[in-house]
Amino acid sequence: MIWFWGAILFWLVAMAVNTRIARRHGNEPWAQLLIPALFGVTVLVLWEGTVRGLQVPSVILPAPSVIWDRIIASLPTLWEDFVQTILKGALSGYLIGCGAAILTAIVVDRFPFLQRGLLPVGNFVAALPIVGIAPILVMWFGFDWQSKAAVVVVMVFFPVLVNTVAGLAATDRMQRDQMATWSASYAQSLLKLRLPAAMPFVFNGLKIATTLALIGAIVAEFFGSPIRGMGFRISTSVGQLALDMVWAEIAVAALAGSAFYGLVALIEKSVTFWHPSQRGRG
Amino acid sequence: MRSLLPILTVLAAILVIWYGAAMKLNAAWTYDQAARAGTDPTFVDVINDTMAQERPVLPPPHQVAKGLWDGLTAQAITSKRSLVWHGWVTLSATMLGFAVGAGLGIVLAIGIVHNRAMDLSVMPWAIASQTVPILAIAPMVIVVLASLNITGIVPKAIISAYLSFFPVLVGMVKGLRSPDAMQLDLLHTYNASGAKTLWKLRLPSSMPYLFASLKVAIAASLVGTIVGELPAGATAGLGARLLSGSYYGQTVQIWSALFAAAGLAAGLVIIVSIIERLVLRRMGAVQ
Numbered sequence: 001m002i003w004f005w006g007a008i009l010f011w012l013v014a015m016a017v018n019t020r021i022a023r024r025h026g027n028e029p030w031a032q033l034l035i036p037a038l039f040g041v042t043v044l045v046l047w048e049g050t051v052r053g054l055q056v057p058s059v060i061l062p063a064p065s066v067i068w069d070r071i072i073a074s075l076p077t078l079w080e081d082f083v084q085t086i087l088k089g090a091l092s093g094y095l096i097g098c099g100a101a102i103l104t105a106i107v108v109d110r111f112p113f114l115q116r117g118l119l120p121v122g123n124f125v126a127a128l129p130i131v132g133i134a135p136i137l138v139m140w141f142g143f144d145w146q147s148k149a150a151v152v153v154v155m156v157f158f159p160v161l162v163n164t165v166a167g168l169a170a171t172d173r174m175q176r177d178q179m180a181t182w183s184a185s186y187a188q189s190l191l192k193l194r195l196p197a198a199m200p201f202v203f204n205g206l207k208i209a210t211t212l213a214l215i216g217a218i219v220a221e222f223f224g225s226p227i228r229g230m231g232f233r234i235s236t237s238v239g240q241l242a243l244d245m246v247w248a249e250i251a252v253a254a255l256a257g258s259a260f261y262g263l264v265a266l267i268e269k270s271v272t273f274w275h276p277s278q279r280g281r282g
Numbered sequence: 283m284r285s286l287l288p289i290l291t292v293l294a295a296i297l298v299i300w301y302g303a304a305m306k307l308n309a310a311w312t313y314d315q316a317a318r319a320g321t322d323p324t325f326v327d328v329i330n331d332t333m334a335q336e337r338p339v340l341p342p343p344h345q346v347a348k349g350l351w352d353g354l355t356a357q358a359i360t361s362k363r364s365l366v367w368h369g370w371v372t373l374s375a376t377m378l379g380f381a382v383g384a385g386l387g388i389v390l391a392i393g394i395v396h397n398r399a400m401d402l403s404v405m406p407w408a409i410a411s412q413t414v415p416i417l418a419i420a421p422m423v424i425v426v427l428a429s430l431n432i433t434g435i436v437p438k439a440i441i442s443a444y445l446s447f448f449p450v451l452v453g454m455v456k457g458l459r460s461p462d463a464m465q466l467d468l469l470h471t472y473n474a475s476g477a478k479t480l481w482k483l484r485l486p487s488s489m490p491y492l493f494a495s496l497k498v499a500i501a502a503s504l505v506g507t508i509v510g511e512l513p514a515g516a517t518a519g520l521g522a523r524l525l526s527g528s529y530y531g532q533t534v535q536i537w538s539a540l541f542a543a544a545g546l547a548a549g550l551v552i553i554v555s556i557i558e559r560l561v562l563r564r565m566g567a568v569q
Contacts, residue, residue, distance in 0.1 A: 039404065139528065
């Protein structure tokens with residue numbers, strides 16, 4: 001029980017400290033890093049203390065320390081799954097899907113008729129439970145990473161398409177007239193004005209797509225996969241009630257997801273440095 | 283109405299491509315069967331056969347439509363083969379999860395707007411959690427809760443609540459912060475309390491943000507419920523229908539379950555949009 005009450009005590013102290021820091025130094029950069037960090041540590045301590053103090057069986061919820069041991073002990077397995085699911089499945093699908101969506105958006109933008117027809121359909125499809133096509137694509141493309149990449153392609157396509165089309169329409173009349181007075185060709189005005197202006201929208205779509213890509217790749221593995229991959233490992237470990245392994249995979253997925261998102265956000269920052277949302281924060 | 287013709291054109295194009303793909307993908311099986319029977323099918327035979335196979339690689343649209351129609355109307359709605367019954371199982375878990383998730387999201391957003399410590403500690407994690415593929419742990423939640431003897435609607439509702447929680451939280455915080463300094467100052471000069479400011483200024487001005495995130499959240503919670511129905515053992519719901527279809531190679535069943543899910547998602551989003559329009563009109567925000 002000492003663990004449990006210790007964790008509660010830590011929670012109360014951390015909360016008091018956080019409240020104090022927030023009131024005194026809430027606007028300073030170090031406080032804005034420290035407060036969420038302390039909150040995260042508190043959650044971990046509460047988790048560990050509750051599991052140990054109340055002796056929660058590890059088939060229900062393993063303690064963070066147990067999960068950490070499992071991560072260290074099975075690094076090669078986790079790496080193999082990471083390569084199979086994230087690098088092969090999610091990343092290749094993401095690149096193909098986003099590339100295809102941006103090219104389609106440029107074609108669609110050229111023909112207003114297509115735009116009026118495709119946009120409502122695209123918006124509609126973007127709201128559908130597209131993960132559902134996973135079993136069909138697994139049937140078509142086999143159990144290996146190709147089918148996972150195909151699911152990811154379909155999942156990321158529509159959000160990126162809709163955002164890019166919206167972005168290409170983001171220039172105003174005056175800017176386009178300016179290009180016309182310089183007698184810029186369609187290609188020139190696309191490359192020099194409209195694509196750069198569309199970038200904030202494109203990156204918004206690309207960022208939404210990072211999470212979708214991971215979800216698609218992992219969920220597709222529930223429908224059949226070779227004997228490696230994060231989805232495979234999660235579903236078989238759940239079957240064996242080896243929940244520490246499941247949580248280890250979740251930790252890897254969370255880390256990979258945040259890193260993927262962070263990478264896209266970094267690229268966004270260097271590409272759209274001119275945009276108001278990126279300025280004035282440096 | 284100006285966009286009706288383009289939309290119909292695009293839909294017609296999709297149908298044509300679909301029929302073409304169905305013919306091409308299903309033809310392999312037809313030729314295989316013909317070679318075994320020692321016959322030489324004419325082109326017309328092949329086309330006819332690809333349109334009406336028992337287990338096509340890609341069922342043509344009319345087979346899917348028939349499967350969907352049979353699923354919806356041919357059985358009593360209490361039958362285990364009825365899509366209405368499976369759809370209801372999915373819908374009830376989705377609605378419970380959505381109500382809980384959206385409610386918690388709104389309450390926590392109000393807390394965050396009024397408490398600086400909570401804002402600084404919770405918000406970064408709420409935003410970071412959007413980048414994590416939460417859906418992937420759905421099967422685990424189901425199995426763990428099943429080992430605690432909690433089965434049925436609740437585990438699925440927990441997943442869909444979790445998925446609808448974050449969009450609502452983030453959107454609602456943005457919405458509650460949307461009144462500008464001048465408006466807040468005005469209420470300050472009226473000597474309005476925090477609760478009064480919340481009720482008369484912050485909540486009304488957050489409505490457009492709330493509905494935008496509710497539309498995202500309801501679609502997300504439906505996806506969450508469907509994925510929650512995937513683990514082995516689930517026998518009811520559209521997700522279970524997808525999984526059993528994929529185990530037994532019943533492609534028509536997969537496609538009709540998929541279209542039923544799509545219809546459900548579209549219906550839910552449309553309902554939220556209608557409520558949004560009614561509320562905003564009542565508030566005088568839209569003519």
